[in-house]
Amino acid sequence: MFLLTLVVTMLLTAVIGVLVERVAYRPLRDAPRASAAITGLMVGIFLETANLALLGASRKTFPTLLEDTVYRLGGVILTNVKVMIVGLALLLMWALHLLVQKTKLGMAMRAMSVDYAILPLMGVPVNTVIVLTFALGSALAGAAGVLFSMAYPVLEPYMGLLIGWKAFVAAILGGRGSIPGAVLGGFILGFIEIFVAALFVSTLRDLIAYSVVLLILTYRPYGLFGEPYSARLRL
Amino acid sequence: MTWWQRAGQRLPAWPLLAWLAGALVAAVVERAVGLHVVHALGLPTLPSMFGLSSVFAEPGLMPHTLAYLLLVYLLPAGGVAALLAPWVRRSLVRLSPRLALLVHLGVLYAVFHVWGHTDDYRLLVLRLLGIGIILTTSLNLVNGWMGEFSVSVAGFMAVGAYVSSVLTVWGFVDDDVFGPAVLPAVLAPFAFPLVLVLGGVAAALSALLVAVPSFRTRGDYLAIISLAYVFIVKSALENAEFIGGPRGFMNQPTLASLPVVFVWTLLCVATIALYVTSTYGKATSAVRDNESAAEAVTVDTRRVKVVAFLTHAFWSGIAGGLYAHVIGYINPSNFGLIKSAEVLAMLYLGGLSSVSGSVLGTVLFQLLSEVLRPLKLVKWLVIPVLLILVMVFRPRGLFGFRELRLPFVPARPYGAAGD
Numbered sequence: 008m009f010l011l012t013l014v015v016t017m018l019l020t021a022v023i024g025v026l027v028e029r030v031a032y033r034p035l036r037d038a039p040r041a042s043a044a045i046t047g048l049m050v051g052i053f054l055e056t057a058n059l060a061l062l063g064a065s066r067k068t069f070p071t072l073l074e075d076t077v078y079r080l081g082g083v084i085l086t087n088v089k090v091m092i093v094g095l096a097l098l099l100m101w102a103l104h105l106l107v108q109k110t111k112l113g114m115a116m117r118a119m120s121v122d123y124a125i126l127p128l129m130g131v132p133v134n135t136v137i138v139l140t141f142a143l144g145s146a147l148a149g150a151a152g153v154l155f156s157m158a159y160p161v162l163e164p165y166m167g168l169l170i171g172w173k174a175f176v177a178a179i180l181g182g183r184g185s186i187p188g189a190v191l192g193g194f195i196l197g198f199i200e201i202f203v204a205a206l207f208v209s210t211l212r213d214l215i216a217y218s219v220v221l222l223i224l225t226y227r228p229y230g231l232f233g234e235p236y237s238a239r240l241r242l
Numbered sequence: 243m244t245w246w247q248r249a250g251q252r253l254p255a256w257p258l259l260a261w262l263a264g265a266l267v268a269a270v271v272e273r274a275v276g277l278h279v280v281h282a283l284g285l286p287t288l289p290s291m292f293g294l295s296s297v298f299a300e301p302g303l304m305p306h307t308l309a310y311l312l313l314v315y316l317l318p319a320g321g322v323a324a325l326l327a328p329w330v331r332r333s334l335v336r337l338s339p340r341l342a343l344l345v346h347l348g349v350l351y352a353v354f355h356v357w358g359h360t361d362d363y364r365l366l367v368l369r370l371l372g373i374g375i376i377l378t379t380s381l382n383l384v385n386g387w388m389g390e391f392s393v394s395v396a397g398f399m400a401v402g403a404y405v406s407s408v409l410t411v412w413g414f415v416d417d418d419v420f421g422p423a424v425l426p427a428v429l430a431p432f433a434f435p436l437v438l439v440l441g442g443v444a445a446a447l448s449a450l451l452v453a454v455p456s457f458r459t460r461g462d463y464l465a466i467i468s469l470a471y472v473f474i475v476k477s478a479l480e481n482a483e484f485i486g487g488p489r490g491f492m493n494q495p496t497l498a499s500l501p502v503v504f505v506w507t508l509l510c511v512a513t514i515a516l517y518v519t520s521t522y523g524k525a526t527s528a529v530r531d532n533e534s535a536a537e538a539v540t541v542d543t544r545r546v547k548v549v550a551f552l553t554h555a556f557w558s559g560i561a562g563g564l565y566a567h568v569i570g571y572i573n574p575s576n577f578g579l580i581k582s583a584e585v586l587a588m589l590y591l592g593g594l595s596s597v598s599g600s601v602l603g604t605v606l607f608q609l610l611s612e613v614l615r616p617l618k619l620v621k622w623l624v625i626p627v628l629l630i631l632v633m634v635f636r637p638r639g640l641f642g643f644r645e646l647r648l649p650f651v652p653a654r655p656y657g658a659a660g661d
Contacts, residue, residue: 031633031634034634039637039638041385042633042639044391045586045629046633049626050626050630052583052622052626053623056622057623060620172469175469176470183462210477210480210481211481214481217474218474220467221467221471224459224467224470225454228459229463
């Protein structure tokens with residue numbers, strides 16, 4: 008039941024991702040990059056509002072897909088759902104890392120971030136690669152949505168807004184194009200949030216978390232594992 | 243040649259000033275007999291925004307509204323413009339360009355004054371429009387001419403709004419927290435510009451948090467830094483109990499009247515327009531196009547970046563101060579990422595690196611917002627789709643990298659243009 012939900016969600020979000028690429032990103036491929044950022048933002052607002060319009064503003068409960076079993080290891084309380092979420096997340100990240108680093112598709116993706124103009128000359132089918140990248144990214148975001156809803160089973164139309172921003176912050180904090188960096192960035196952000204809520208007041212959470220982000224980026228201007236923009240390329 | 247083609251050919255032949263004078267007369271006419279016309283036509287109320295806000299709410303009233311617009315606005319305005327056109331044309335050439343500009347602005351303000359003061363809703367929309375223009379134009383300096391992607395405008399606005407609010411409440415209002423008024427209320431309108439400037443300076447100083455990292459990084463990384471800045475400011479304000487925390491801060495005297503907002507908007511647009519055409523502005527564009535090359539031709543890139551960020555933050559702080567003193571209440575959640583996204587949408591709709599684009603983008607976006615307001619939820623489905631369409635068909639926005647030239651002074655007699 009759980010696996011079916013996960014796979015179908017990933018497939019559907021992949022389809023949405025491909026559609027979004029087609030409508031909002033492909034026409035802007037040669038335009039200033041900021042224009043694409045604006046259309047991306049607008050697609051986000053559109054999807055959220057559409058969600059709100061279709062499903063209404065009331066909160067919905069996410070059905071229980073796996074029965075909870077509680078383990079106690081010393082003083083630590085674990086549930087099988089939480090173990091599974093962490094495990095599956097790690098598995099997906101590891102698979103993504105392998106795909107980007109070891110396959111031809113991944114090589115094409117990395118090449119595209121270095122020099123987009125020269126790829127077609129090397130015989131890389133640019134459109135296919137971009138579509139696959141969008142499908143993959145959206146599918147993984149869909150998987151994250153399922154896992155998140157299993158951990159916090161309350162659904163509301165704007166639940167993705169804050170997590171989406173945090174994901175972007177975490178990815179950039181780790182460094183563009185580095186999956187281990189994104190993992191570490193996400194971990195740092197999550198760790199600070201829980202840590203602050205546990206030690207100080209939870210209202211200080213954003214203040215401290217984002218101050219740390221600001222400090223890290225001030226002293227490591229290209230994130231934890233990122234490389235500087237190449238001098239020739241102006242993005 | 244049909245009559246509308248002839249009319250179309252005649253339209254641009256009347257100088258802008260004649261149209262402005264016509265608009266002024268139309269506004270006066272509305273003030274004098276508007277309500278009678280409303281009753282005669284069977285409209286429920288005065289169409290405050292050209293009937294735009296009722297287009298979707300009550301489509302059945304469209305013919306009446308159009309008749310009202312024709313009778314009260316178009317006929318008087320067109321008639322006066324036609325009558326005055328020859329005289330305006332003759333007298334404009336005798337004025338120096340600067341004086342001609344001042345005359346245009348004076349008449350423009352008179353139009354806003356008469357038209358705006360007929361209705362509180364108009365007054366609010368006009369003032370918010372001015373604030374929006376300040377935000378968009380100054381953001382254009384960083385995102386357009388300097389080519390960065392900053393989203394911190396809401397944070398700068400928040401700093402300006404809170405600093406100026408605290409100052410005016412401390413100085414001129416009997417408040418529970420800040421005690422009785424320190425200064426007589428008579429002084430308030432005179433102290434207000436100073437207060438606004440202090441708010442702007444505070445915002446500019448806090449902008450160093452974003453400007454200094456920009457020496458070493460750019461693009462997505464700087465975007466995240468500016469994003470972090472917004473969250474930091476918002477969270478800090480939510481935790482500052484003495485200024486209300488998450489409950490917000492109120493009791494600001496509503497000092498930002500229409501003339502005040504108009505003058506500050508003009509000052510901002512003029513500053514940015516002069517800035518970007520100056521040597522400094524060219525250096526800013528050089529940093530956008532190629533930082534190393536700019537450095538090689540003696541551009542002090544760090545200084546250019548700091549000045550651009552600080553100018554942007556200063557004006558955003560002023561806009562925040564004006565906003566606080568228009569609404570009379572501020573709240574940390576007013577200044578979240580949603581606010582930044584709204585300003586960004588106005589900016590990219592109008593187009594980067596264009597002062598006139600920013601002004602037009604703001605006007606269009608805010609009018610559209612008012613038109614779609616009755617649709618409530620659907621508004622946020624329509625606006626994204628429209629913006630995506632604009633971006634797809636005009637990726638640089640409506641006026642990106644171009645300026646709309648307003649013919650304040652006809653270079654040669656009208657009608658002689660090669661036809």
